[in-house]
Amino acid sequence: MPLRDGRTMTVVPKSSVPGSPLSGPSVSGSSVPGKANVGSKPGFSYAGRGSLDYGPPPSATSTASFRANKVSASTVVISVRGEIDLLSVNAFRDYLSSQVVPGRTLVVDMSDLEFMGMCGLSSLSILATLTRDAGGALALICGRPVQRLLRAAGQESMFDCYSSLEHAVGLGETKRFLA
Numbered sequence: 001m002p003l004r005d006g007r008t009m010t011v012v013p014k015s016s017v018p019g020s021p022l023s024g025p026s027v028s029g030s031s032v033p034g035k036a037n038v039g040s041k042p043g044f045s046y047a048g049r050g051s052l053d054y055g056p057p058p059s060a061t062s063t064a065s066f067r068a069n070k071v072s073a074s075t076v077v078i079s080v081r082g083e084i085d086l087l088s089v090n091a092f093r094d095y096l097s098s099q100v101v102p103g104r105t106l107v108v109d110m111s112d113l114e115f116m117g118m119c120g121l122s123s124l125s126i127l128a129t130l131t132r133d134a135g136g137a138l139a140l141i142c143g144r145p146v147q148r149l150l151r152a153a154g155q156e157s158m159f160d161c162y163s164s165l166e167h168a169v170g171l172g173e174t175k176r177f178l179a
Helices: 089-098 118-133 144-153
Strands: 008-013 025-030 044-048 051-054 064-072 075-084 105-116 137-142
Touching: 064 089, 075 089, 075 118, 089 118, 105 118, 105 144, 118 137, 118 144, 137 144
Parallel strands: 075 105, 105 137
Antiparallel strands: 008 025, 044 051, 051 064, 064 075
16 A cells, blocks of 8 residues: 555564564555555455455454545545554554545544544544645544544544445435534
């Protein structure tokens, strides 16, 4: 996955990172710009036309997985599963940031997220700034963990949260306001 500076990201098990006592995904650079190194680096797999899986499915050794699917010329839906915590936040932030393109609408579907810590909220704030600066838009599909975090942090009004993918991509009119 190409980053803004031209590098690409791959996911490798932390057990292969020297000095790491933990197992799970870690982000490292790839020397092949624009290529996910399918088959040569663990962690990437093509899920279908216009989409790319990032990281292994959530398990005891990995805390999050991300999948981007381009639903129109200017809209990308990023599905997030698992937990956004200290082990996964850097990959989460980097992956979301790599999807920012001028004029693009990003829909981050966090309805299947099991946990999100404050570090995840910081990443969403960065993403909101990046998309706004690029002339794009950001919409969130918030599950209970994200709703609770936004409410506890007093950040409900900072993000557009929707109840479903259809509403978030403009097929519906109902915005979900956090109560």
